[in-house]
Structure formats: structure tokens, C-alpha cells
Amino acid sequence: MLRFIVRRLLQAIPTLLILSILIFAWLRALPGGPAGALLGDKATPAKIADLNHVLGLDQPIFVQYFKFLGRVLTGDFGNSLSSTQPVLQEILDFMPATIELSISALIIAVGLGIPLGYLAARFRGGVLDNVTIILTLVGVAVPVFFLGYLLQNNLAAPLGLPSQGRLSTGLDATNITGFAVLDGIMTQEWDAVWDALRHLVLPAFTLATIPLAVITRITRASVLDVLNEDFIRTAKSKGLGEQTIRGRHVLRNALLPVATTIGLQTGLLLGGAVLTERVFNFRGLGYLLAEGIERKDFPRLQALILLGALVYVLVNMLVDVSYGLIDPRVRVR
């Protein structure tokens, strides 16, 4: 197991290096650049050229890249052009929000998706199954940002839920870890816990929609496959109870492809988080990315994309490791 983890980590290094070159070159190949965004309405071609010179953006691209790489290897990703704060500090400050939102969305997606998918398979062809199929289709078809706007405009006020933000303005919540719910529990500021949970509802449901739909369908398909397996017939003929068959044989075997799906959806959650966080002003990494794209904030975009790639690699490695935990027959060498 340890050898496997080390091997996968070593494989990540050339992946990240190639990715850094691609990102760096692609950002600088885009027309315009950060100088125009920084100068705003007062930007003239002459001022843009001046600022590009001061920022070193008029140097040969390979010179810029090696300077960038040298800084990154010492942990310096530079300062954000939008906020002028160190990018790494920004990412650390905003990351808890995205993790909190993603975990909430995953809990909803997995917590609802697996039972729904199982029930749809168990009562295949019935009303529940048909309704589930329709809802999952709608879930993947409706764009995340559109759904977010719909919920924000039409449900926030009637349900008495906040329409944006992580915490109510002016709420004096103690910040320790950056995870609003956790910080509230640790300090027993229960009003802050409740406030943070209320702010999570709409964005988490929005973000959960697509993974919920996908997990539901994959679970349904996987359970249907397993239900038809010989060993299920054998288990029934041995006289095992329904609960035992469901829990030990059906679900456990059906969960393998679902686990893979959850891993993939986690990576996709980051993409959905960009729009969700923007719509709900939920200040996490997705919010940073959206603002960075608008303002051509090179330092921030470079850091975020590389970090996102690293997280994706690590999560998928964890998924592979989890195979061994779910199914002892799968040995990770």
C-alpha cells in the first residue's frame, strides 16, 4: 500500500510540471492581460505597455516561466492582482469555504443519491423509479448557475433563507479554522453554527444537483446489475435475511462503481463551485477563480489551477486506495 501511494505521488510531479507550462503559456497567449484589468477605464495603450514593463510581462515567455517556477518552488505564488494579497494566503483563507460547501454538497448527493438509486432499482419500473429517472435527467440538464439564480430569487425569501454569503453581515463569529460550522461548535457560538448552516442550504443544494443525479443513476444501474448476479440468488437460497443480503451483498458490491463516481464528482464539484459560489457570493476558491478569470489575475489563476490539479490527483489516489477497503479481494500493489 505504501509503495503504491509513493509511486502515485511521484507520478504526480511530471503531471503538475506539464500542467504548469500549459497554464502559464495559455494565460499569456490570451489577448489583453492583467494590466488592462488593473488600469480599468484609465487604461490607454501607453499605460498598459508601461505597466506590462514594470510587471515583467513584456519579457520572453520562457524567462517569465522560469522566474515563476523559481518562485513557486520556494512557495511564493506572488500577490493577487485583484486583492494585492499573497495568493497562497488567499487560497488558505478561502479554501475552508469551498471544502465546507463541497462536503455539504457531497453529503446531500451521497446521502440522498445512494438510497434513491437503491430504491429506484429495487422498485424498478414503478412510480418511484420513473420519477427518479426524470428528476435525474432534469438535474444534469439544468445549468448550475441557472438553478442557483432560480433558488436565490424564488426560494430564499419564502423559506427565510439567506440569499448570499457565508455568514450574516456583522455577525461576530470567532474564526479559528475558517470552517464556520466547526468554529461555531468549538467555541459554542451556536448562533454562528445555525447561521452558517442556513447559509449553506441553497448553495449546497445547487452544487449537489448534478452529483446527486449522477450518483443516483450509477447506484441504480449498479444495484440492478448486482441483483441479477448468481451470488445473490445463492444468498437467497441459503436463507439469508433480506437486510443481510441488501447490506452485505448487494450494496457492498454495488458501491464499487459508485465510489469511483464519487471520486470523479468531487473533482467536478470544484468546477460547479465556481459558478455556485459566484451566484451566492460564497467566498471560496470558486469565487476566487471566477474573479480571477474576469480580471485576468495571472498569479491567482496559476495557483488555483495547479492546486486544483494536485487535489484531483490526490483524491483519485484515495479512491483507488478505497477499493481495497471496500472489497478485500482488490489488492492495491
Place this chain on the structure above:
Amino acid sequence: MQQLRVARTRRIALIGLAGVLAVSMSACATSKRDDNTAAGGEKTGGTMVFGATGNPKNFDPIFNDDGETFRITRQIFDTLLQNKPGTADVVGSLADKWTPSNDGKTWTFDLKKGVKFSDGTPFDAAAVCFNFDRWYNMKGAAAQSQMTYYADVFEGFAKNEGDATGDPVYKSCEAKDDATAVINLNKAKGAFPAAFTLSSFSISSPTALKKYNADTVTQSGDSFSYSDYANKYPSGTGPFKFESWDQAKGEVTIAKSEGGTQTANLDKLIFKVIPDENARKQALKSGDIDGYDYPSPADYGLLRNDGEQVLIRPSFNILYLGINQANNPALKDVRVRQALAYGINREQFVKSKLAEGSEVATEFVPKAIAGYNDAVTQYPYDPAKAKQLLTDAGASNLTLKFYYPTEVTRPYMPNPADTFTAISEDLKAIGITVQPVAEPWNGGYKDDVQKAGKQDIHLLGWTGDYNDAGNFVGTFFGRKKAEFGFDNAALFSALSAADSAPAGDQHAAAYKDVNKQIMDFLPAIPIAYPTPALVVGPKIKGVIASPLTDERFNTVSKG
């Protein structure tokens, strides 16, 4: 069966462990709340929350030029002069009185007495001179590159570094006594005295500037980092003082300050960053914020129905159709340019596409500017006349490359695509063939239009910085530019002379004359004076909408 029991026991143990962990986490850290904070975190009376559209850059005004930063620094700092609330008229702020010399090179300011900075440092003439000298003597290419307005107005530094190249307009400052500051210039400039209202020229506490190394601006990779003064300890004479900037929450908090030039009604102001306009609208509706800027014109009616107050700003910007005489020879003929002007139905465009309060532009300066001339040549909509002019000029089959920007909203141009469509339909109706060229705003549009001059006609505009006609027409037509492709020495000379004319009636008269010349020569076509707005909730009183987006919240009360 034994195995089943073991598995079940294991599950129960895991659940129990999770519960123990959860209980043990609670109260393992100390709350940092004040004892007198209400348990539910309710706002205390006198706090206004304003929804900002973007992050501030930092809080040292000299290094800033964007509206979101100024929205906050205007509450913390004062300038020597300011705009009278609701207008572009120049009135005293830190100075009660200001007197130019006959040659316009010396400005004497009689300063307010008994004023203190928020850190307790007394405000006096020495503080004024400290600030002006600081800007003039600023070192480092990084710092100088961020002093955009200083470079525009004062043109150069004691020692230009990086790509700064201008000869400095500023010469020196003298504190004659505690209440008299004299600013000496190397040359007279029409920008004064209005330019002294610019927020970039806010006066900071010399004590704080020195203590927190305010001049330290360093390049960090592809960007800059600023001093502790700029990020944490700005100190001015405004009615509010800086309290905190919570980046994770996107909230800047400022609190009532004592000893400044004005006294605030509110105890606190919180600027909450909400970039999405719909999110701002919903936040206002739910009471999360008390107001925000730039509501969509389509929402004015809905907002008013909800009881919100939509405050229309008097216009201080201009939308124009630029004409490049160098790129298309036909455009050198004034009759062709006049045809374009007569052929565009500006009244209909303003009525159908722009926000309430917007007006047709008759020249290149808004009405609020001294130098506006209501006797310039007019070009009312007359498509028949437009066609005749084109025929007379031998340009009946004219084809024009029409550049317009995408991926942008400007205060003077909320929807560029809509603007392009409306104008190009009018041009087609008078027989002109339009070749559309759409380019991203931050993806080459300005380069192509202002540097390379690839367009025949294009859309652009300007939001004024201060009350001086030169800030408009001088910027547009003061010299030969690729954007307009003409070389009119007489016009350049007239603009230069107007800029140098002594402040006051002579200055205004000179620009009235120049505006007439411009509208006869017609290097571009003024389209509209769009009016952005801001919106506040029903409990908010005392907000005065400013044409320069220079709303001061010291007069605001809540409830």
C-alpha cells in the same frame, strides 16, 4: 453469526466514537466575542451595510484609481477641496479658501483649524506639505506605476523611475503657518483647482505614513504588495476611521471617528463585496444590505415597488461614436461625418436603451461641467438630410468597419452589443454598409482602437474624474491620436490655450468656444449622457447621489 455480532459492535463503536469527538470538540476553543455582543449577533443601531461590486485594492489613496476603493477611502479621508454633494461644483474641504496667483502657478490654501487625523495627529499645513512632497519624491518604479492620477495630473516625479517620463508640474509646498499651505507649480494647468478634489490626493496622517512605512511598494511576481499603512492602518481626517478588512468575508468595516472635518450619524459602515448584481438585489430585498451601486435599469421599477429608493445620479459621463479619419478617406470629409450624426436616432436610443435620467449628448462635456455650451451646432435626427449629405460627398455606397467591445459593462455603456445594434440599424437605414467587428474589452479592443486605429468607427466613452472640461475634450482631442486619425493644429492649439486659461470665468469661456469648434469639426459623434444610479433601502435617509460617484455617508442615518 459471531462475525455479524462483531461487525455490528464495530459499527456501534464507530458511531459512539464520532459522537464523543463531536462533544469533545465543542468548547475546545474560546469564543473571541465581546461580552456585550448580543447572542444572535444582531446589528446594533446605526450600522449601514453597503453592497460593493468589487474588492478594494488597498487604503492608501495615492496608489488607487478605482471606484470601489475610493468608495471607502472617501469616508476615511479628506482632500483639500471636494465636490459639493450632489454636484460637480468645487467647494472647500480641508481648505476653507483657495487662491491662485495670476499666473496660475501658485495656489494658497487657508486650512481648517482644530482638525485631527484619526490617529490623533493634528492636521496642519505641514501635514499638507508632507503629503505633496511624499508623492513628488516617491521612489521606485513599482510605486510610481501605481500612482495613476498623480502621473496624469502632475505628470512627473522628482526622479522618474521605470517608465515615468513627464516633467513634473509640482515644484514645492510651503507651510507659511499652521493654517496656510502654499503649493507651487512649474506650470499652470487647467486641471486646477478641480484636480485637488481627486480622491487620490487625500491627505494622510504623516505620523501614520512614517510609522507604517507607507512608501513601501514592492513587486511580487506579476503583481505588487503594499505597506501595512495601505492594508491595515490608513489614517485620515474623514468622519469615519478604518476598523478592519475581512477578506474571507469580503467585508470592510469603518467606524465613526472624532475630531475630523465632519461628524457621522452612523456608528459603523460595512462595505460588503457582492460582485453579482442579482445577488446584491436579493441581499437588499432580504435586508442583508442597506444599499448597493449600479442596479440594473431594468430593475428600477421592481425595486421601487419593493419600497427601495432608486437614486439617479446626475450625468458625468459621455458615450460617443468615434470616427477614425485616417482609416477611411471618406471620413475626412466633414459632410460624411455630419451625415453619420444626422443619421443616428439618438433620442430613440436614449429612450429605449438607456436608464432613466439619461439624455442625448449634444457635445463632449456633460452639462454639469463649466465650459458646457448650449449654443453649439446641433445634429437632430434627419435621415433624409443624412442621405443627401452622403450623396453630396460622393459617399452613397459607404462601407464602414464598426468596432464595438464585448465582455464588458461600463457606466456610460451598459450594453455595448445593444448600442452597436441600435446605431448600426440607423446607419444601414441611410445606406451605409456596416461591417461589425466585436472584440473583448480586455482582449485587444482598446489596443486595436486606440493604438492601432484599425476601426473606421467605434464605440467608447468616458467617466469624468473632476470638474474640468479638459478632463473630457482635452483627453479626447488634445493631440493627434490613432483613435481619431486627424491632425488639426488649430483645434490642438485652442485646447492647449483653454487649458492654460486662468481658473474661473475665463477658463469656462475658453472651453465654451472650444466646444463649439469641436462640434463644427465633428471628430466624433456624442451619443448620450448615461446616468448610473444607486439604490438604498427605505430606512436609509440622507444619501445624496453624486455625479462623480462621490457619495459621502456622514449625512446618512438609518431607521
